Amino acid sequence: MFTYIVRRVLMMIPVLIGATMLAFLLVKATGDPVDNKVIQMEMASGKPVPESTVDAMKAELYTDRSVPEQYWLWLTGIGDTRGDIGILQGEWGPSVKGSATDLxxxxxxxxxxxxxxxxxxxxxxxxxxxxxxxxxxxxxxxxxxxxxxxxxxxxxxxxxxxxxxxxxxxxxxxxxxxxxxxxxxxxxxxxxxxxxxxxxxxxxxxxxxxxxxxxxxxxxxxxxxxxxxxxxxxxxxxxxxxxxxxxxxxxxxxxxxxxxxxxxxxxxxxxxxxxxxxxxxxxxxxxxxxxxxxxxxxxxxxxxxxxxxxxxxxxxxxxxxxxxxxxxxxxxxxxxxxxxx
Known part of the structure; x- marks a missing residue:
């Protein structure tokens, strides 16, 4: 029984990797969180958001990287210098609400x-x-x-x-x-x-x-x-x-x-x-x-x-x-x- 459970758990690993890919791609396909946040900020203030602020938000949410690199960071956290992303390291990633929200x-x-x-x-x-x-x-x-x-x-x-x-x-x-x-x-x-x-x-x-x-x-x-x-x-x-x-x-x-x-x-x-x-x-x-x-x-x-x-x-x-x-x-x-x- 123990051997079977271990074997089944090991078989789940590629399934989980596939699930992470699917979840990531589905969310990415719905749009960019920075664009959505910029629209909300512009509606609240009535003024355009400076380009420097947009770039800073993209860097904070890692959307300034390529799609494969974003997925790799979210999954492993390897290549990150802030220590706030990487599922395998116990970090779920930054929130659009800012550093005050720990996912x-x-x-x-x-x-x-x-x-x-x-x-x-x-x-x-x-x-x-x-x-x-x-x-x-x-x-x-x-x-x-x-x-x-x-x-x-x-x-x-x-x-x-x-x-x-x-x-x-x-x-x-x-x-x-x-x-x-x-x-x-x-x-x-x-x-x-x-x-x-x-x-x-x-x-x-x-x-x-x-x-x-x-x-x-x-x-x-x-x-x-x-x-x-x-x-x-x-x-x-x-x-x-x-x-x-x-x-x-x-x-x-x-x-x-x-x-x-x-x-x-x-x-x-x-x-x-x-x-x-x-x-x-x-x-x-x-x-x-x-x-x-x-x-x-x-x-x-x-x-x-x-x-x-x-x-x-x-x-x-x-x-x-x-x-x-x-x-x-x-x-x-x-x-x-x-x-x-």
Whole structure:
């Protein structure tokens, strides 16, 4: 198992390099951050920005270099004399907001805020997909199957931002009716809370409820349909019929024979759940007032903070790749034919 994990991690290196190239090229293709900043300065002052100021900004953001050199600097930091760029050296690059904004500190402080939302939402959506998919398959063409199918299609069609606003408003109304803070609808934790890691985690749980519900319901439906189809295929397989013919109890057949094999497609779609939750976090953090990576990414897009946008894309890619690794390991747990040696 250890050898397999090491081999898979080594295989991720070229994928990550490709992800950095793609993130860099996509951001570069959208324009020059200096040009955008110059336009904002001219609109604010009503006067043209001096050429010397433009050149200084280009030097500060390294846009005065060639495109290959900019990518090399952002990735390695080799050739830089200021020590503020180079992913492999732990430097994410300069911000258009100036030296007062340290992208590394921003990412480190905001990462865990977003990660716990992504983690909880992914686990909840996968769990709900397994339950509803299995129940629909066992109760095929029953009213329960039709109801769960209808709810799943509704969840697929719901716009995330609209549903999030609806859930938030519902939480606010429940708080008003009960006269208590049953649901926390703004922020990711108590303001000014000063406790250890575990205390901070417990403090954040009430704030996780509503965003997790939204991401869970908007992300589970497609996986539930695959789970249902997989479960139906397994239930109609020869070895399950043989187990029933031998008199094995229905509960044992479902737990030890059918369910384990039917969970393999869910292992395949687990990374998709992570990617969906990462994308949904941008909307959730904006609506529920979280200070996480999603909010920071939206601010970076509005100000065209190129290195901040590239950093967010890279972090999202790393999280998705880790999800793929976990998915591969789950195959060995669910399918006895697979051995990692």
């Amino acid at each position: 590394g500190e921003e990412f480190s402080s905001r990462f865990w805020v977003t990660f716990r939302l992504v983690l909880f939402a992914t686990i909840a959506s996968i769990g709900l997909a397994i339950v509803t998919g299995v129940v629909s398959a066992v109760r095929q063409y029953h009213w329960v199957d039709y109801l769960l199918t209808f709810v799943g299609f509704i969840a697929l069609a719901l716009p995330t931002f609209w549903f999030a606003e609806l859930v938030k408003e519902a939480g606010i109304q429940i708080n008003k009716e009960t006269g208590s803070q049953t649901f926390m609808t703004n922020g990711s934790g108590t303001t000014g809370f000063d406790g250890g890691p575990w205390a901070s985690f417990v403090d954040s749980l009430p704030y996780l409820i509503l965003p997790t519900i939204v991401l869970m319901l908007t992300g589970y439906a497609s996986m539930a349909r695959y789970q249902r189809a997989s479960m139906l295929e397994v239930l109609n397989s020869d070895y399950v019929r043989l187990a029933r013919a031998k008199g094995v109890r229905h509960r044992t057949v479902m737990r030890r024979h059918a369910l384990r094999t039917a969970l393999i497609p869910i292992a395949t779609f687990a990374p998709l759940g992570v990617a969906t939750a990462m994308g949904g976090s941008l909307v959730m953090e904006k609506i529920f007032g979280w200070r996480g990576l999603g909010t920071f990414a939206m601010q970076a897009i509005n100000t065209y903070d190129a290195y901040a946008i590239m950093g967010f894309l890279l972090i999202s890619g790393v999280i998705t790749l880790l999800g793929v690794l976990v998915s591969d390991l789950l195959y060995g747990v669910l399918d006895p034919r697979i051995r990692y040696e």
